[in-house]
Amino acid sequence: MKSSRITRFVATKPAPSLRLLQLLEIVCAHGRPFSLADAIEASGWPKPSVHRMRGQPESGGLLESEPDDRCYTWRPTC
Numbered sequence: 746m747k748s749s750r751i752t753r754f755v756a757t758k759p760a761p762s763l764r765l766l767q768l769l770e771i772v773c774a775h776g777r778p779f780s781l782a783d784a785i786e787a788s789g790w791p792k793p794s795v796h797r798m799r800g801q802p803e804s805g806g807l808l809e810s811e812p813d814d815r816c817y818t819w820r821p822t823c
Contacts (some may be wrong), residue, residue: 761798764790768798769807769819778816 747785772779779787782796784795785814802808809820 764794765801766799768795769802772808772817772819778811778818780816 768788771784781796787793788795807820808817810817
């Protein structure tokens, strides 16, 4: 019984690193520059969480800020 509770928890609340990967997946699927509001709407996560997660791939060079600084694009590294 205990394992089913763990499985349910994992399915509903992924680890932060997995949420970051999910955010990158959302960005890639978007197919065009996206705003913070777009990411919040697509993920359903709170604004502070999305804002914090967006900063990580941007500082790592995986996301680029558009000239207006309100939209971001995926920056392929391969």
